[in-house]
Amino acid sequence: MSVYDAIRLRRDVRAEFTGDVVDEGTLWRILEAAHCAPSVGNTQPWDFTVVRDRQRLRTFAEHVAGKRREFHDSLPPERAATFDPIKIEGIEDSGTGIVVTYDHGRGGEHVLGRATVPETGVYSAVLAIQNLWLAATAEGIGVGWVSFYDSEFLAELIGIPAGIRPIAWLCIGPVREFQEVPDLERFGWRTGRALSEAVHRETFGRPQDDMR
Amino acid sequence: MSVYDAIRLRRDVRAEFTGDVVDEGTLWRILEAAHCAPSVGNTQPWDFTVVRDRQRLRTFAEHVAGKRREFHDSLPPERAATFDPIKIEGIEDSGTGIVVTYDHGRGGEHVLGRATVPETGVYSAVLAIQNLWLAATAEGIGVGWVSFYDSEFLAELIGIPAGIRPIAWLCIGPVREFQEVPDLERFGWRTGRALSEAVHRETFGRPQDDMR
Numbered sequence: 559m560s561v562y563d564a565i566r567l568r569r570d571v572r573a574e575f576t577g578d579v580v581d582e583g584t585l586w587r588i589l590e591a592a593h594c595a596p597s598v599g600n601t602q603p604w605d606f607t608v609v610r611d612r613q614r615l616r617t618f619a620e621h622v623a624g625k626r627r628e629f630h631d632s633l634p635p636e637r638a639a640t641f642d643p644i645k646i647e648g649i650e651d652s653g654t655g656i657v658v659t660y661d662h663g664r665g666g667e668h669v670l671g672r673a674t675v676p677e678t679g680v681y682s683a684v685l686a687i688q689n690l691w692l693a694a695t696a697e698g699i700g701v702g703w704v705s706f707y708d709s710e711f712l713a714e715l716i717g718i719p720a721g722i723r724p725i726a727w728l729c730i731g732p733v734r735e736f737q738e739v740p741d742l743e744r745f746g747w748r749t750g751r752a753l754s755e756a757v758h759r760e761t762f763g764r765p766q767d768d769m770r
Numbered sequence: 771m772s773v774y775d776a777i778r779l780r781r782d783v784r785a786e787f788t789g790d791v792v793d794e795g796t797l798w799r800i801l802e803a804a805h806c807a808p809s810v811g812n813t814q815p816w817d818f819t820v821v822r823d824r825q826r827l828r829t830f831a832e833h834v835a836g837k838r839r840e841f842h843d844s845l846p847p848e849r850a851a852t853f854d855p856i857k858i859e860g861i862e863d864s865g866t867g868i869v870v871t872y873d874h875g876r877g878g879e880h881v882l883g884r885a886t887v888p889e890t891g892v893y894s895a896v897l898a899i900q901n902l903w904l905a906a907t908a909e910g911i912g913v914g915w916v917s918f919y920d921s922e923f924l925a926e927l928i929g930i931p932a933g934i935r936p937i938a939w940l941c942i943g944p945v946r947e948f949q950e951v952p953d954l955e956r957f958g959w960r961t962g963r964a965l966s967e968a969v970h971r972e973t974f975g976r977p978q979d980d981m982r
Contacts, residue, residue: 565806614972672917677892705810706885719974722974756814762930
């Protein structure tokens with residue numbers, strides 16, 4: 559699959575997992591793709607913990623369900639009603655979680671390129687996630703990034719040592735289809751904006767002439 | 771170009787820019803790729819400021835050169851000697867900078883998925899960068915992420931409003947070639963580690979059996 563097709567087809571998947579578990583060869587290829595990501599000072603500060611134990615998946619799903627209720631209850635009634643039908647995770651349906659973590663200690667004291675912008679460390683781990691996501695799309699594997707959780711809970715659940723930070727729980731599994739329209743648009747939560755609104759010329763806020 | 775080829779060929783480019791400027795059609799396609807990225811709550815919290823004014827590029831390059839000297843001077847002698855030949859930016863050579871910024875205010879008060887992990891906002895902007903990077907690679911366009919700068923200096927240089935945060939300066943331009951081996955490995959700064967060291971099973975630190 560071409561880069562542009564993967565970028566266009568990629569979705570944040572919640573409801574379309576088939577229930578089959580991704581095979582090991584495919585899983586390894588998408589992890590290799592993640593591991594090819596650029597990283598500040600070539601530190602590769604990411605780790606990937608693959609979680610498949612059914613009880614552990616259930617425990618995490620229950621925690622996430624609680625966080626979903628908290629968010630629901632924080633919303634004004636109209637927004638809560640819009641939120642109601644939106645599925646926010648496929649933790650058990652996908653059968654595989656990949657927890658991506660960030661180790662700020664990787665690379666020692668003198669990390670080339672991180673002295674002025676320390677956040678470039680964690681940004682590296684996020685770049686790896688997008689590599690993984692696009693490779694998965696090319697393999698017909700769905701990825702759903704779950705962020706309804708407390709970091710401390712997740713750290714405890716899979717035994718992340720102090721000083722290492724969870725960045726994401728990714729639900730990974732074969733899908734029936736990729737939706738054409740992102741869920742949050744389909745369910746009327748929030749629509750996107752035009753690219754031309756996001757592009758500026760020379761200085762921020764100076765509108766984009768059509769460059770095409 | 772296939773996803774996997776782009777992931778494999780992608781380099782953080784400093785020295786291989788041809789001096790030609792990326793054409794507007796290509797630039798727009800890679801910005802479209804960035805804009806297709808997933809974002810928490812569909813907030814699309816990124817903006818892209820395209821900088822080509824020669825004087826502005828020079829001013830930024832001089833600032834970065836100063837930060838390079840500061841980093842050099844912070845190193846023990848042996849590391850400083852290893853660092854010396856490493857080029858860290860192609861700001862003027864590439865002829866185009868894209869400043870990626872993050873707006874935490876985008877999406878209003880109730881951002882779906884950001885309540886528990888607020889950093890997912892800025893992570894979204896980083897995912898967009900990796901989309902851009904891979905699309906550029908497929909177009910034969912090099913991308914070099916510069917992080918030797920003070921955020922306040924960059925914000926002032928291109929007039930970023932308060933509350934909006936610069937994430938990256940990306941040097942964008944046609945390249946002669948993509949190096950096969952990352953610069954920091956070629957110059958002996960730091961080598962990568964095996965994927966198997968980064969993958970864990972069920973809990974962090976439990977070694978990966980070979981899953982292939």
